[in-house]
Amino acid sequence: MKRSLISVVLLGICIVCSEGLFYIQKGNCNERIRTLQARKNKLTSDLNSCQTKPKPIWPIPVYPPSPQECVGAKIDLVFVLDASSSITTPNFELMRKFLHDFLSIASIDNGDVRVGLVIFSTQSHIQFNLKDYNSKSGVLNAIDNVPYKKGRTNTASGLLKMRKMFRVKFGDRRRVKNMAIVITDGVSNVNAKKTIPMARRARARGIHIYAIGIGLSKTKELNKIASRPVKKNRFTVQDFTELRTLRDKIFRSICINVNKRPKPRPQKPKPKPKPQKPDKSKCPHRCASPAQCEELNGKVFVEYPCPKGQMCCKPMP
Structure with a gap:
């Protein structure tokens, strides 16, 4: 009876794996059967996972052609990125990807667009100035190497550094529009009272500021940072994965602002000449x-x- 039972077991195990004969011949059949069954389940699970396509982090977009308004538009552009602890490493990587996507349609190689970058947490740190890179590949490589600093949120310091970057010695060009894009996920908690005045000083210097808030419940500070009108220069998304949806909207807005001609000031009517009094001398x-x-x-x-x-x-x- 034992021999017939063992024969049946050997036949079943051989179908699963040839190693079964070796294990069963050494004894302890039940333990070996459980081991082989576990291996079979693991292989089945691995096979199923390989056949399942991983879900991409970013939705795959269909990029429209570069707006006609952007052809030949000259821009000096500085990004101001929040690198505080609330961002987290995965989300900081998503901000890097947003910059990659945004600059993928910018005319950097021919000199139309210059790019600078400053990050801020407890303190602010200039990563590269407008004059540092004159090729798109150089700018994108520099973005990949931007460190995630962590810390508190000192937006005022980031705005101050951004304003100082728009100087000729750092690569700013005369008669070229100055633009800044501020990306943050929180309200200032270091030098908070200086944030809005710093934004006003930057705008007074002719710097056009776009402000992007991520997951913010209160946008009062963000509204004060952005240029006027607020509705056209302040953007909000609920999650970092939604940043990509803003790319074309902001880029087109920048190009339109660059090429926009200032409205002529209404001329005052010339005063009528006063009748000259006769010279009585x-x-x-x-x-x-x-x-x-x-x-x-x-x-x-x-x-x-x-x-x-x-x-x-x-x-x-």
Whole structure:
């Protein structure tokens, strides 16, 4: 009876795996059967996982062509990224990817667009200035190497560094529009009272600021950072994975602002010329004696001076 039972077990195990014969011949059949069954389950699970396509982190977008408004548009652009502890490492990587996507349609290699980058947490750190890279590959490689600092949220310091980056010695170009994109997930908790004044000073210097808030329940500070009108320059998303949806909207807005011609100031009507008062320091006609003026049927103007014994006389026809 034992032999027939063992024969049946050997036949079943051989179907699963040839190693079964070796294990069962050494004894302890039940333990070996459980081991082989576990291996079979693991192999089945691995096979199923290989056949399942992993879900991509980013939705695969269909990129539209670069807007016509952007052709030939010259821009000096600085990104201001929040690198505080609330961001987390995976989300900081998503911000890097957003910058990659955003700059993928920027004309960097031909010199139209210059890019700088500053990050802020407890303190702010300039990663590269506008003059540092003149190729798209150089800019993208530099973005890949930007460190995640962690810390608190000192937005004011990031705005201050951004404003100072727009100087000729750091690569700022005269008569080229200055733009900044601020990305943050929180409200300032370091130098909070200085955040809005720093944004105002930057805007007063002619820097156009786009502000992007991620997962914010209160946008008061973000609204004060962005340029006017707020509705066109402040953007909010609920999650870092939604950043990509803003790329074309912001890029097109930047190009339109760059090429927008300022509205001509209404000219004040020219004042009507005031009638000139006659110069009473001399006679506009001729000075003559009373007798001569009488012979000429002249009209006398007593308000004009003449030599002694003469009068200002206008001969009449």
